[in-house]
Amino acid sequence: MSNRSIITTKDISVIGIPFNGGQPREGVQGGPQKIIEHGLLEQLDTMGWKSTYQPNDDVNQLCPVSDPVVMNLKNPKYVSAVTNKVAQQVLESARSHDKFVLTLGGDHSIALATVSGIFGAYPDACLIWVDAHADINKPETTDSGNIHGCPLSFLTGISTNHPDFQWVKSVVKPERLTYIGLRDVDDGEKEILKELGIKAFSMHHVDKYGIGKVVEMALDAVNPNRDLPIHLSFDVDALDPSVAPSTGTPVRGGLTFREGHYICERLHETGLLVATDIVEVNPALEDEESAFRTVQVACSLARSCLGESLL
Secondary structure (H helix, E strand, C coil): CCCCCCCCCCEEEEEEECCCCCCCCCCHHHHHHHHHHCCHHHHHHHCCCEEEEECCCCHHHHCCCCCCCECCECCHHHHHHHHHHHHHHHHHHHCCCCCEEEEEECCHHHHHHHHHHHHHHCCCCEEEEECCCCCCCCCCCCCCCCHHHCHHHHHCCCCCCCHHHCCCCCCCCHHHEEEEEECCCCHHHHHHHHHHCCEEEEHHHHHHHCHHHHHHHHHHHHCCCCCCCEEEEEEHHHECCCCCCCCCCCCCCCECHHHHHHHHHHHHHCCCEEEEEEECCCCCCCCHHHHHHHHHHHHHHHHHHCCCCCC
């Protein structure tokens, strides 16, 4: 365990990003509100956290009248406008270095906002990306054109020439990015990971070494001295669909309930975790009970990041 904690208060900024423009399925924009309705803020209060909540219910007003495909990407102007706005909110919340930032998505294109904001406040941070997918497609190689599969190509500086994302800076060095839980990676993404030497731990590694060893290997890769701030971006599709069924791109063979929570518990334990995203909760998919289970898991992951433990 770290002998210091970067966030020394129990203040937390909870930022909702009810946004679905980075992918084609309706409903994911309802994830933040469902998580709040499930009582997350009250749960954090019970844990001793003092929270402020920015719901961003007005982001749909940023949707342009015309938003044609540009360089193979769908809805680029809408995604850019929303994420640029929220990046400033995240930066303002994080820059004092005494407030934890928890963002609730929304699809994973919102990482353009969250990572930009957190790394603006903590330039030496590292990023742990828990996901079934690598989300590092380049605009010219993405098969779907959905921006939720591309944010890391912009944030790492691989993609720099899209006219709608010139505001996104190359803030994440490849040696400061690692993945846990990958199991559905495009061929082009595999090439990028190899070329840049990005450490990635798939479900094969979880099966082979166990989640405890994998988390330590991930930390060794991006934070070897255990002295850098950590930003965790957690896509609920990293979990097996039996655990979190209400998500847009489920892939069988994912993390168990306990494996997902262990990641959050261990990162909290370091004292270095300064921000967490929880994304891709889509309560409009599946049935009511499946949606409830997924929202419930999202809340418990957040609590684990903030200090809830089994004993």
